[in-house]
Each structure stands twice: as C-alpha cells, then as structure tokens.
Amino acid sequence: MPVTPEQQAEIDELRANPRPTLRAVSEGMEAHLYKAYDVLDHGFIRVIDYMGDDAAICQAARVSYGKGTKSVQNDEGLIRYLMRHWHSTPFEMCEIKLHVKLPVFVARQWIRHRTANVNEYSARYSILDREFYIPQPEQLAAQSVVNNQGRGSALTAAESARVLEILKGDAARTYDHYEEMISDEGKQGLARELARMNLPANIYTQWYWKVDLHNLFHFLRLRADAHAQYEIRVYAEAICKVVADWVPAAYGAFEDYRMGGGVLSARGLACLKRMLAGEELAQEESGMSKGEWREFQALLS
Amino acid sequence: MPVTPEQQAEIDELRANPRPTLRAVSEGMEAHLYKAYDVLDHGFIRVIDYMGDDAAICQAARVSYGKGTKSVQNDEGLIRYLMRHWHSTPFEMCEIKLHVKLPVFVARQWIRHRTANVNEYSARYSILDREFYIPQPEQLAAQSVVNNQGRGSALTAAESARVLEILKGDAARTYDHYEEMISDEGKQGLARELARMNLPANIYTQWYWKVDLHNLFHFLRLRADAHAQYEIRVYAEAICKVVADWVPAAYGAFEDYRMGGGVLSARGLACLKRMLAGEELAQEESGMSKGEWREFQALLS
Amino acid sequence: MPVTPEQQAEIDELRANPRPTLRAVSEGMEAHLYKAYDVLDHGFIRVIDYMGDDAAICQAARVSYGKGTKSVQNDEGLIRYLMRHWHSTPFEMCEIKLHVKLPVFVARQWIRHRTANVNEYSARYSILDREFYIPQPEQLAAQSVVNNQGRGSALTAAESARVLEILKGDAARTYDHYEEMISDEGKQGLARELARMNLPANIYTQWYWKVDLHNLFHFLRLRADAHAQYEIRVYAEAICKVVADWVPAAYGAFEDYRMGGGVLSARGLACLKRMLAGEELAQEESGMSKGEWREFQALLS
C-alpha cells in the first residue's frame, strides 16, 4: 500500500478546501490534485500543483493582455501549428509539480532529464522505509537478443520463482542490516549517510519533481515509448493520463505529432518517394543498414 | 500611457472572475494578479500567474504528503536555514510568470539570464508600436570615471536638452521611415523582418517571462543592485515589491542573506580578524588591490 | 571589410604557432582555426577553439579507457545509431567556441538558444564601431502572403532603392548623433550605456559563443532551415561548413536524419499507408488542415 491512512487523511484534507483564485484554472487537472495514483507495487505519482492551461499556451504565443483564447477551436488550431513547427517556447509557459515515489534504479534514469527541478527525500537526514520493488512474475524476462539493452522473452515459471526468491531475500537481509547498523540502542550506530550504501537499487525513494510542459513532453516521448524500460514507462503512462485532462489540446497535438508518427531520414524519404511511384525496393538498394531498414519497414507496416 | 483602455478592460475582466482551486494560494499575490505596474515612461510589469507560496518551499524541502507548514514560525526558520546554507532546490519549486513591456536595450541585458522561459512579441509577424524610452532629464549622466561601465555625474541642463532633442528626433524619424517602408499602399512594402532593423534600441518590446524563485532571486540580486544600469534596476525593484507579498518569508531571507550582507574573500576575512583584534590596517598590508580594498572599506563603513 | 589588417596580423600569428598536445585533434578543424569567414557585409564567423572529434563521441558512448574508435567504419555506424535513436548525450561531449560578428537583430534571434555560453562586446564599457548591415538589393522583399512571418516576392528596383536610401541615411545620422552624444570634447558627454539606445538594430555587435555539438545541431536544424530568416541562415550555413570538416561522421548523420528527412504525424503516417496501398487521397479525407496537408504534399513531392 503506497499511502498510509495518515497520509491519505492529509491528502483528503487538502482536497476538501477549495479557495478562490484569479489564476487560470484547469478543471480537468483540479480533479487530479493531490490524489495518489498507484504505479508498480509501492510507487505512485500525484499532482501537487500546476500552472496554466491550453489557453495560457496561446496567450503567451500571442503575448496578449487578456485571455489567450479567442475560441476553443482557434486555440486548438494554433496549438497544433506551434507543435508542428517546433515552436516550443509557448509550451514552456505551463508547469507541473509532481510528488513521485519510485525505485532508486528508476530514479537514476529519470534524473537524466536535467531541465527540471527536484527535491529528493534525503537518506543522509532521514531513514528510508522498508519498501522494495519486487516485479510481478510476468515482468521477468531474459536479455533481448535483438535490442542489446532491453528484455526479451518471459522467464519460465521455475526461473521466475528463483529470481523472486533472491530479490525478496536480499531486500529483507540488506534492510535488516541497514536497521542494525544505524540502531543506536546500546551502541553508537552508524551515520545514515554511510548505512544507506548497503541498500539495493530496488528500494523506493520519493521526490518532488517540477517541470515545464515542453520538457515534460520530451520526457514522455522517450519514456512512454515502447522501447523504454517497463518500470519507468508505467510512470510515464500514468503522467500521460493527467496531462491529457490538464491540457487536452496540447496533449492531442503531442499524441499526433510526437508519439503517433515517425521520423524519416533523407534516405528513407528518397525510398518512400520511389515506393509511392510504384517501385519495389529491397534493403540493398535503400542505402540503409539492416537495422535502419527494419525500423523503416516497421514504421510503414 | 503603457496600457490602453481596451487592455485595461481585459485586465479588469480577468480580475473580476475568481474561481475555486485546490492549489496553494498566496493571498498577497492574488492582489497583484494581472495589474500593470508602470516602469519607465511606457513600460510595465504585471503578474500573469504564479505557483506556490512560502509553505510550498517547506513542503518540497520535507518531501511531505500534506501541507509543508507545521507552523508559520517553523516555516520561516526552515526557509532561513535553506537560504543560509545554499540549499537552492526548494526555492525552485515556486514559479512566477510576468508580462513585461521594456525597451529593447533593457531586454538585451535581461535575456542573458538563461534559466527562464520567454515568449517575445514578434517583429517578424507583427508591427511594433511607436513607443520609445526617452529618459527623464535627471537620469542623463556622463560616463563614470570610477566605474568603467556605469554613469557618473548628471549632465548640465543644456547638454541634457540637446541629448533629449536628438533621442526624440531620431526616434520619430526612424519610426516614420519604418512605417513608410512596410506600407503597402500603392506599392509592395518591405517585409517586417527587414524593416525592423531600422528601429533604435530604445523602442519598446514586450514578452512573457517565466522563472522559478531561485533564479528570480539571482536575477534580482544582480539587477536590483546599486551597480546595475538604472533602466533595468527599476524593473527589478518593481518585481521585488510583488515578490515580497507573494513569499514574505523567502523574500525576507533573501534580503538578509543576499541583498543586505556582503561577501568576504579569504584575504578580507584575514584582515577582519586582525582588525577585530585591535590592529589598524592599511591597504598595503592587506594583500588586496586598491580596488578590492576600497570595496572592503565600503562594506564595513 | 570585416577584419582590419591589425586583426588579420593577430590571426596570422595565432595560426603560425602550433604546439604539441595530447588531446584529441581534428585535422579538418585545425585548418579552420582563427580564420574569419565573411558573412553578410561586415560580419564573420571564426572558430576560436574546439574539443573532441568523431572518435570522442564514440569513446564517451562506450565510457572507454582508450580511444573511442575501433575502426572508422564502426564509429560511423555507432554515430548513425546514436543519432537515429535520439541518444543525444554523446554528442554533448564535443564543444566548439566561435567568435561571431553579426547585426543586433540577428543576435536577438540567436540568443534565444539558451544552452550555450556567451560573452558579448559591451556597449556600456566600449564604443561601438560605425558598421551597419545594409542588405543587397536582391535580398529586399515584401511581406510573404503565405508565411505570416517571412518575406515573399522581391521588391521592384525603385522600391529597393528607396529602402536602401532610408537604411543608409538613418544609420549614418543615428551614428553621427551617437558620436556627438558621447563626445566629451568641450562638454561632459553622455554615458555609453545611455547613448547606445539611439543605435538601430542593424548595427553590428560581436560575441564569443560556445556550445556543445548536440545543441549546435539543434541550432543549425532551425536556423539553416529554408524557413529561417535569410540573415541568420547565412551564419548557420557558414557554421555547417566548418562542422562538416570537424566531425564528418556526425555531420553526415545530422544531414541524413535531421536536415534532409521529415517528420510524419500520426495522421500523416496513416495517410501514407493508404497511399502506399494504392489509394488516392484528398485533403478532406486526411484529417489534416489545409496547411498541414500542403506541407505533407510538399514533403513527398
């Protein structure tokens, strides 16, 4: 259970007290505020705050005095134009702040997105909880034979069981030792900043993460992609759901122009023109490597 | 007059319609939203949106589930601690969006602060207004003889008058020519992206500027400083006023630890210890250059 | 003439003194170092320094102890793979430092690329030279009727002549006034930080600009594009030439995957599949707006 009853009570209290504001309000986003959406076995994402809405993107693009919107339809057309022509700065005018609980090895991938603000729970100052990510058996898979950095076919039941036994056992033992090392009952107790080094990368941490919409879209494009590691992809997918309610027009343009389409190289475009003219092409004639050709075929099929 | 009646009507409409939100609300800031505060002869700043308050800084620093605040006094102590020890990330959790109208030569200094988001009025797409910064006579001064990049003593009345005559005349003439070049009445008319090159750097532009509180404090420290050029300093001072109402505890800490104090070098600190022990020191014994020594003396006087 | 004989002598001296280094050396880039390549009427770009080469990209991607390269062919394949799969961080491991002389209105576009380092010539500290960008007559064009922010058909000879007369006249007059205002002969003279406000946006400035290869490619993709304003595009094109000699494999991949190809939206991709299956499509059936459809057609023709 990612959120305790005490934490849930704090969340409920925050949701019980609307206050008047003159700022842009996204009704879709207000419904999500503070709620914890479960991800993996002990993780969650929850929206702590946001700035702006679809109209705010247009208002900034027009540098206008009043509301950005002339009509919802005009706004959607402008947003699609901005997205299509890589005018990224108006999307930077929206901002979201999330509270995320996630395994450390996921946090290590996530933090590589540098244009964001982060406050992480400090294991120098505080004691980490006994919570580890233990995968579902169906998520356990062998090293991929086509993608050198991904996973391939699912493990057999016997092999899965052995892996889970190891992960659970090592998590329990290393956490027992962590507690033992920092305990000052009848002894000095090791400093937290040192004891934490014994904890494996599937322990959960948490942070506040704040990012603008343009950089969030970049994060989502890479991390909600089918090639991203499953354990970070599920976080990206959970975020996609709240963003779709927050800025529906911008999210729709993002889906159309970034997530759902594809990029053609000059070589790929030249091949495509020949194919549209009726020619049948083989990889050898394409100028592409085998890997590129396979990806090109996949895009068009 | 920086804001037209039509623009004022748009602003009034936005201020007339509070809506409920579950987000953190800063009462002090709500009073400022959308209002245009005059700066220089045609410029202004106005707050378009904000995210967070003093309590949000603490909430992020504690990575907590509920409100950051245990008590207002605790929060202030924590904020002062964070500021004193250069824990900058919790201050990044607040964000402000401003609409600013400013002369181009001020915009060119301002934009050097890179960690911010900007949408500027496009002179490729739109026609600039006939508005130029013409200094007040008392702001006209000679090149400083001590600070190689600042201004020194005020100009005489005669010299001031001559300067103002030049500035007004050239502004009027270049703008007349700009209009003439882009006019397509009875001719083709020059493209806007070309015609704008004839306009001098005291013409006004405007932009939406969004920045987090940590980077805003950095901007304010440099630009509200007595050594900053007057024309950007008055913008920084206008922003200081709204920030003081938005996050009073953070702004108080900023004033105490960044604006009001000083930085000592290792040499300066060594001198200070000798002075506290009763020694009288001269520049020659300080290890400092004449310039450093003058600044050191100024700090302590 | 953008470079004076004295400046050329300084450049020649720098080129006359090779020194031994253990760092990665790009022969192609050494040939360009310090040389000023003319851009527009008074501008230039020149390479002041660089870090890394094609092999350094691979070395970083492999986090290896020795040289990155196993063979030039392997390196090229890896670089193409990295570019195709948006692995941008290895390209950040190369860096270039340029000295650029450019009109102020071009500098104002350029500076919007924030992930770079800049030192600009200070008009608070120094006096600007009497050098203004005056376009070639064939560059003078009317506002575009299809692209709201670009230029369209060329001006007539008579209209061109009138525009050039205005630009030259205002440049001369405002610079005369600038000199007169700052002159302290027989009077105080206005501070430089104030006098500069009278100078139009086609005056030349200069700066040192340092950027990593990933962010440089992003700049070049947007600014060497056919839709960029001519006056910045010629700078981007001049930079492309030196980059092609510096990191030939990376530049080749950039041309193939970024400059020469195209991006398909989900809607565009769906249309393409129907077209490859032999269907004839009209805009009304595409789900695209007229503008999108026009761009889609242009990509495939």
Place this chain on the structure above:
Amino acid sequence: MPVTPEQQAEIDELRANPRPTLRAVSEGMEAHLYKAYDVLDHGFIRVIDYMGDDAAICQAARVSYGKGTKSVQNDEGLIRYLMRHWHSTPFEMCEIKLHVKLPVFVARQWIRHRTANVNEYSARYSILDREFYIPQPEQLAAQSVVNNQGRGSALTAAESARVLEILKGDAARTYDHYEEMISDEGKQGLARELARMNLPANIYTQWYWKVDLHNLFHFLRLRADAHAQYEIRVYAEAICKVVADWVPAAYGAFEDYRMGGGVLSARGLACLKRMLAGEELAQEESGMSKGEWREFQALLS
C-alpha cells in the same frame, strides 16, 4: 586496483603520441591528461580533454581577435576582478571532460549538478564489475548530533568491525546473486536491466562528465567544503588539484573569493560594525538564531 594493466596500456599509448594543435594549450594540464588518480578504494578521476586556459578567460571577457593576454599579471588582475564581481560568463568559456569511477551513492549526489554533460556506463547494456566501496575503519562514524545530515564521532573498533563485516558480506552475496540471475548457462538468464536492481549503492559505476569552469567551481565550492560527505569530498579535492595546474590564476581567485572567505548576512554585517566599534555582543542582541550565531562566531574565530 582501479585500473587494469590493459587499461593502463591504453592510457600509456594515448600519452605517448603528442600531436600539433593551434588551440590554446595549458602545459599544466597536459601533464595530467588521461592519468588515473586514485580516489577511495576502487575509484579514480582522470582528465580526458580540456578547452581553454587562463588567457582564454580574458580573451573572451575582452571579445578580442588575438590572444587574450597582454601580460600574465594583467590577466590575473582581470580574472580576480571578474570573480569578485560575479562576472561568471568568461569562466564558462573553459571546459573540462573527466572520466570518473565512483560508488553509485556518490554518483547520485553528483548528478544533482545539472549544468553538465554525462555519459554513464549502462547497466542495461553491460554487466557491472564486482567492485564495492568498503570504507576505511577510520571513516566509520556515528550520526552527528549537531549536523542532522552528517557524521559525528568515530565508531568503536568493535562496532566498526561489525559494520565492515556486514558491508562486505552483503556486497559479496548480492553480487553472487546478480551473476547467478543474469547467467544464461543452462537457462534463460534475467535481463540486465532487471538484475541490476539487486545491487547495493556502494557498487562502483563510471561516467564521462563534462562541465564548464564556472559550473565546476560551483560544484567544487559545495563538494570540497568541509560539510560535504567525505566520499564525494575526496573526488572534489582530487579535481581541485588538476584545476590548480590547468588555470592557476582562476583557481587562485576561486580559492580567495569562494573557498576561503565567507558570506555575511545583513544582520551579521550590522553586528560586525558594532564589534569593530568596540562593542561586545551576545547572541540575544544579534537578531540571529542560535545556529546562525554559532556559524557567525566560527567564521570570525
């Protein structure tokens, strides 16, 4: 032993082949290139590349055509002026690229410095080595009672021995399990991206890290500080040594103005003036909290 004989051979080969360059060369830095300097039990730092030297800082500050330097003494004065007056952009014109081997929990602190470029060894793609940070007994200490996030008095010999036994035992066991899980001998073998989650935070990783001199100084100020965790401080100290040889004037200014001095708040400055006037002050009269007062006293003693 952090570097194997094969790796040392690669390093030696790189150091054996100087090549001519026209770029700025720092003799002091050439002596360090590629060499691995030991840090902790299995870690190291080594310089892979650099751009610029002291003269390059001045050249950029002056936006000059030739060498930045007029004389070494002039350059040092300018560098000190720039550092004292927070003119940070010329320092951004120097760049360094390091190869670092470090424990994961140190990497997690390090990566919080966002304005840098990083390529980390991929545990999705490759298998991590069996190397763990095991502290020296004298580094094992209890939680500090004055600093809530640091370490205090050293552990007793018995307690130290028990901690080291735990750390060594858990490292060995979790790595055995890691190897067992990924092994595909007679079975499928778990994907590397999953198996890595069982490894504790004291396992070593490595990366290429590239940063400009201004941001490096910021890193060093925070991480070479006495309050930084020992395990990252030793890396910062090792980097300080090479930087001192690379840009001696800039490093000297950094030591004087950033590392060796101190910051006074407005309250601190007011107290200081009273003390210089002969007054004896107690904490209660200072306007400072007990913590602030303690730090103020420490600065002046």
